[in-house]
Amino acid sequence: MQLAPFSRAEEQRFYLVAAMGGLVTAVGLLAALYMEHAGHVVTGMTNQVVWGMPHVFAIFLIVAASGVLNVASIGSVFGKKVYKKRAPLSGLLCLAMLTGGLFVLMLDLGRADRLIIAATHYNFTSVFAWNVFLYSGMFAIVAVYMWTLMERRMNGYSKPAGFAAFIWRLILTTGTGSIFGFLVARQAYNSAVLAPMFIIMSFAWGLAVFMIVQKTMFWWNSIELHPSVRTRMKNLLGVFVAAVLYFVIAYHMTNLYFAKQIAFERFILLDGGIFPLLLWGGYLLLGTVAPLILIYHPGLSARRGSVMLASLLVVLGAFCQLYVFIIGGQAFPLEIFPGMEVSSSFYDGQVEHYAPSLPEILLGFGGIAIAFLITAVGVRVLHFLPQDDLSQLEAAASISD
Amino acid sequence: MLRTLLHLIAAAALAAASLAAQAGGVPKPVVKIENPGKCIAPADEMRRNHMEMLKHQRDLTLREGVRGAAAGKAASLNGCIECHASKQTGSVTGGKESFCESCHSYAAVKLDCWDCHQPKAGYKATGAKP
Amino acid sequence: MSHNKRRSFLVASAAGLGTVALGVAVAPGIRLIEVSHANPVRPAGQPASSAVRWGMLVDTTRCATGCDDCVKACAAENGINETVADKRQGAQWIRKIDIKEAKTGRQHSLPMMCQHCANPPCVDVCPTGASMKRADGIVLVDRHVCIGCRYCMMACPYKARSFVHQPLSGQNPEVPRGLGCVESCTLCVHRVDKGQQPACVESCTTAGHNALLFGDLNDPNSEISRRAAAAATSQIRADLKLNTGVRYQGI
Numbered sequence: 001m002q003l004a005p006f007s008r009a010e011e012q013r014f015y016l017v018a019a020m021g022g023l024v025t026a027v028g029l030l031a032a033l034y035m036e037h038a039g040h041v042v043t044g045m046t047n048q049v050v051w052g053m054p055h056v057f058a059i060f061l062i063v064a065a066s067g068v069l070n071v072a073s074i075g076s077v078f079g080k081k082v083y084k085k086r087a088p089l090s091g092l093l094c095l096a097m098l099t100g101g102l103f104v105l106m107l108d109l110g111r112a113d114r115l116i117i118a119a120t121h122y123n124f125t126s127v128f129a130w131n132v133f134l135y136s137g138m139f140a141i142v143a144v145y146m147w148t149l150m151e152r153r154m155n156g157y158s159k160p161a162g163f164a165a166f167i168w169r170l171i172l173t174t175g176t177g178s179i180f181g182f183l184v185a186r187q188a189y190n191s192a193v194l195a196p197m198f199i200i201m202s203f204a205w206g207l208a209v210f211m212i213v214q215k216t217m218f219w220w221n222s223i224e225l226h227p228s229v230r231t232r233m234k235n236l237l238g239v240f241v242a243a244v245l246y247f248v249i250a251y252h253m254t255n256l257y258f259a260k261q262i263a264f265e266r267f268i269l270l271d272g273g274i275f276p277l278l279l280w281g282g283y284l285l286l287g288t289v290a291p292l293i294l295i296y297h298p299g300l301s302a303r304r305g306s307v308m309l310a311s312l313l314v315v316l317g318a319f320c321q322l323y324v325f326i327i328g329g330q331a332f333p334l335e336i337f338p339g340m341e342v343s344s345s346f347y348d349g350q351v352e353h354y355a356p357s358l359p360e361i362l363l364g365f366g367g368i369a370i371a372f373l374i375t376a377v378g379v380r381v382l383h384f385l386p387q388d389d390l391s392q393l394e395a396a397a398s399i400s401d
Numbered sequence: 402m403l404r405t406l407l408h409l410i411a412a413a414a415l416a417a418a419s420l421a422a423q424a425g426g427v428p429k430p431v432v433k434i435e436n437p438g439k440c441i442a443p444a445d446e447m448r449r450n451h452m453e454m455l456k457h458q459r460d461l462t463l464r465e466g467v468r469g470a471a472a473g474k475a476a477s478l479n480g481c482i483e484c485h486a487s488k489q490t491g492s493v494t495g496g497k498e499s500f501c502e503s504c505h506s507y508a509a510v511k512l513d514c515w516d517c518h519q520p521k522a523g524y525k526a527t528g529a530k531p
Numbered sequence: 532m533s534h535n536k537r538r539s540f541l542v543a544s545a546a547g548l549g550t551v552a553l554g555v556a557v558a559p560g561i562r563l564i565e566v567s568h569a570n571p572v573r574p575a576g577q578p579a580s581s582a583v584r585w586g587m588l589v590d591t592t593r594c595a596t597g598c599d600d601c602v603k604a605c606a607a608e609n610g611i612n613e614t615v616a617d618k619r620q621g622a623q624w625i626r627k628i629d630i631k632e633a634k635t636g637r638q639h640s641l642p643m644m645c646q647h648c649a650n651p652p653c654v655d656v657c658p659t660g661a662s663m664k665r666a667d668g669i670v671l672v673d674r675h676v677c678i679g680c681r682y683c684m685m686a687c688p689y690k691a692r693s694f695v696h697q698p699l700s701g702q703n704p705e706v707p708r709g710l711g712c713v714e715s716c717t718l719c720v721h722r723v724d725k726g727q728q729p730a731c732v733e734s735c736t737t738a739g740h741n742a743l744l745f746g747d748l749n750d751p752n753s754e755i756s757r758r759a760a761a762a763a764t765s766q767i768r769a770d771l772k773l774n775t776g777v778r779y780q781g782i
Contacts, residue, residue, distance in 0.1 A: 109679045184652060342628055
C-alpha cells in the first residue's frame with residue numbers, strides 16, 4: 001500500500017489538531033498549577049472522599065495503557081500476523097497513555113513539587129511504591145520493544161522483548177488493581193479479585209482505545225480497514241467486554257453473599273443515588289450491553305461505524321465503572337464500629353457526597369490531551385500506521401495463521 | 402553524584418548572581434542579626450552548612466525522637482528564629498529584608514521551611530474547635 | 532460464674548473509687564502530671580526507646596455525650612485554628628463519636644483519633660516512607676517527605692488522618708503543619724518528649740472527667756497497664772489485628 005505524501009491542506013490540518021491537543025494540555029497544566037497554589041480546597045475532594053476525578057482519569061489511562069499493549073503482545077507473543085502489523089502503534093499508544101495517566105496522578109499530589117522524593121524515597125512495603133517502579137520499568141521495556149519492532153536489524157529480538165513487555169504489563173495491572181485490593185479497611189476494596197479484574201478491564205479498555213485510534217488514523221488517510229481484520233478485532237473486543245462483565249458479576253455476587261457486605265452492595269446497586277445509576281445505566285447498559293449488541297448483532301455489526309461506536313461506549317462505560325468503584329467506594333461510610341449507629345463531627349456513618357470541581361476535571365482532560373498529543377506527533381513523524389498485507393488477507397479467506 | 406550536581410548548580414547560580422551584582426542588577430542580601438553572638442557555629446560554617454545541619458537534626462528529631470544534643474548545641478529551627486527574626490516583623494520571612502528570604506532570593510534557592518514551620522519568634526498558637 | 536462477676540465488679544469499683552479519690556486529692560491548680568510522673572523526661576540527645584510503648588486508655592463510661600474538652604484542647608495545643616469553608620475539607624485530629632447499638636439502643640460517646648497501631652496500615656502503604664512509627668510506638672507523618680498522595684487516608688480504618696487542603700499560618704512553633712501534606716494525632720509527641728501528657732488527656736483530667744489515661748503499655752507497673760490488666764478493655768476493629776496503642780473500656 002502506497003501512501004501519498006502529505007498535502008499542504010493536510011499539513012495544516014495536522015497542526016490544527018496538534019494545537020488543539022496542546023491547548024487542552026496547557027489548560028490541564030494551568031488547572032494543576034491552580035490546585036497546587038490554592039490547595040485542594042478548589043477541588044471537590046475532601047477528607048472523606050480523598051481520591052476524586054483525577055484518579056478516575058489517571059487510573060483509566062494507566063489501565064488502558066497496559067491493555068493497549070495487548071495488541072502488540074498478540075502479535076509478538078502469540079504470533080498472529082495481523083496483530084503484528086499493529087504492534088508499533090500499540091506500543092506508542094501504551095507509552096502515550098501511561099504518560100498521560102502519570103501526568104494526572106502526579107499533578108494531583110498535595111506536594112507535586114516534591115516529585116523527586118517519590119523517586120528517591122522508596123518504602124518497599126507500599127503497593128504505590130511498587131507501582132512507581134513498575135511504571136518507570138514499563139516505559140523502558142516498551143521503548144526497547146518498539147525499537148526491536150521498528151528497527152529492521154533488531155527485528156529478531158522482538159519476540160523476547162514482546163514477551164518481557166507482556167509479562168511486565170500483567171504485573172503492572174496487577175499492581176494497579178492491588179492499590180485497591182490491599183486496602184483492608186474499605187469495604188469496596190480489599191478483595192483479591194481486583195487484580196485479575198483490572199487485568200481483564202485493561203484488555204477491554206485498551207483494545208477499545210486502539211480501535212478508536214486505528215479507525216481515526218485510517219479515516220485520516222482515507223483507508224478502509226479490511227473486513228476480515230475488522231471482524232476479528234471486534235469479536236475480540238466483544239470477548240473482553242463480556243469477560244469484564246463476568247468479573248463484575250463475580251465481584252458483586254461474592255459481596256452479596258457476605259452478610260457484612262450487604263449494606264455496601266445495597267448502596268452501590270440500589271439506593272446510592274448517582275452510583276447505581278452510573279453502574280446500571282452507564283457501565284452495564286451503555287458500556288456493556290450496547291457494545292455487545294453492536295458487535296454481535298448480525299445486521300448492526302455490519303453497519304459502518306458500529307465498531308467505532310461500540311469502542312466509544314466501552315470507554316464511556318469504563319469511566320462510569322471507575323467512578324462507581326473509586327468514588328462510590330469512598331462515599332459509603334467506613335465501618336469503624338460494626339453493628340453500631342455512629343455520628344460525629346467528621347461525618348462518621350454518613351454517606352458522602354462528592355461534586356467534582358472544574359480544575360480537577362480539566363486536569364483529567366489534560367492527561368488525555370497529553371496522550372493524544374504524543375500519539376499524534378508520533379504517528380506523524382514515524383511509521384506507525386498499521387499496514388495490512390492485503391494480498392495475503394485476500395488469499396486467506398479465513399485467516400488462520 | 403547528586404551532591405556534586407547540586408554543588409555545581411549552586412556554584413553556577415552564585416557565579417551568575419555575582420556577575421549580576423557586579424552589573425548592579427541585584428541588591429546584595431541584607432544580613433542583619435538581631436541577637437548576635439549566640440550561634441551554634443561560626444558564621445562561615447552556618448552560611449555553608451545550615452541546610453545540612455537542619456536536615457540532619459530534623460531527621461534525628463522527627464524519625465528517632467532525639468531532642469537537643471547530648472553535648473554542644475543542636476541545630477533547631479525554633480532556636481534559629483529566636484536570634485534571627487526581625488525585631489519589626491518578628492519573623493524570619495515574609496519581607497525582602499527578612500533574614501532567610503533576603504539570602505534565599507539572592508541565591509535563587511526555594512525556601513521550603515515556612516509553609517509548615519512557624520516563622521515568628523515566641524509565637525503562641527491559638528486553637529479553635531475545627 | 533457469678534462469683535467471678537462479683538469479684539470483677541469489686542475490682543472495678545475499687546479501681547473507680549481509687550481514681551475518684553485521686554481526682555479529689557488533686558487540688559485545683561496542681562497539675563496531675565506533677566503528681567503522677569507518668570513519663571520521665573528523656574535526656575537530650577537520646578533517641579526514643581523501643582522499651583517504651585506509649586498508649587492511651589479511654590474509659591467510655593466516664594466520657595460524656597456532648598463534652599468536647601479533649602477536642603478543644605487538641606486544637607489549641609496543635610494550632611488547628613484555620614477556618615475552612617467546606618467543613619469536609621477541615622482537619623480533625625481527634626473527634627467525638629456517638630455510637631448506639633442498633634438493636635439494644637445502648638449508647639456511648641468516645642473520642643476517636645489515631646490509634647497508634649503497632650502494625651499501622653498507613654505506614655505499610657506510604658510510598659515514600661513519610662508515614663512512620665517511632666521506636667516508642669507513636670505513629671507520625673514526616674511531612675518533609677510526604678508528597679500528599681493520600682493513600683494512607685484510604686488505608687486507615689479509623690479515618691484518623693486529614694489532608695491539609697489550604698495554605699496555613701499561625702502554627703504552634705512546636706507543631707509544624709502545612710498545605711498539601713497529610714497529618715494526624717501525634718499523641719502530642721512534643722509534650723511527651725518533655726515528660727508531659729498529651730493535651731487531650733491533660734484537659735480531660737483537669738476538668739475532672741478522668742476518661743483518658745496516658746502511659747507506657749510496656750511497663751507492667753504503669754497505671755495504664757494496671758488498669759488494662761484489671762478491667763476489660765478492647766481495641767477498635769480488633770479483627771484487623773493492628774494492635775492499637777489506644778484502648779477503650781466500656782464498649
